Amino acid sequence: MQKLTKAQEEIMHLIWELGECTVGDLREAIAEREGKKPAHSTVSTLVLALDKRGFLTHRQYGRTYVYEPVISREEYGQRSLGQLIKKFFGGSPQLAVSHLVESEDLSLDELNDLVRKLEDNED
Numbered sequence: 290m291q292k293l294t295k296a297q298e299e300i301m302h303l304i305w306e307l308g309e310c311t312v313g314d315l316r317e318a319i320a321e322r323e324g325k326k327p328a329h330s331t332v333s334t335l336v337l338a339l340d341k342r343g344f345l346t347h348r349q350y351g352r353t354y355v356y357e358p359v360i361s362r363e364e365y366g367q368r369s370l371g372q373l374i375k376k377f378f379g380g381s382p383q384l385a386v387s388h389l390v391e392s393e394d395l396s397l398d399e400l401n402d403l404v405r406k407l408e409d410n411e412d
Contacts, residue, residue, distance in 0.1 A: 291342055292372070300335045301344060305362040309355050312336055 293301060303318050304310060310318075312333050320326035336356055339345045347354045378384040386403075389395035 292369075293339075293344070297335055297339055297344075300332070301339065301358065301365070302362070304339075304345065304356065304358050309357045311353055311355055 300315065303315055307314055307318060312329060315332050315336065316326050316329065319332070336345065340347055340356065344358065344360055345356045346359050347356045349355075374380060374382055374385045378388070386395065386400070390397070390400055
């Protein structure tokens with residue numbers, strides 16, 4: 290899976306929230322969050338790149354394009370996490386979790402909860 294730029298990822302998060310949307314819908318959502326509406330060409334360029342890379346699909350109604358995600362937020366997150374583990378932890382999820390525990394980003398209670406969930410999934 291191709292890695293998205295920060296701007297493309299931000300647009301994807303908006304699209305995941307909105308579901309089907311147009312470039313105009315995205316511009317309005319950005320304006321609500323940031324107080325300033327970005328240029329139509331800026332958002333359109335990002336959306337076209339996402340469409341071309343297979344993250345979005347579209348339907349055309351006259352001159353209007355309605356976009357929707359092809360990949361879910363969860364699927365993108367799983368793939369991204371897998372790439373992160375492969376790149377920085379030699380493909381070892383154990384090393385990644387160990388690092389989180391050692392750096393205190395993951396408490397022992399949270400780790401125990403994860404172990405319980407894994408054990409429940411084995412049943």
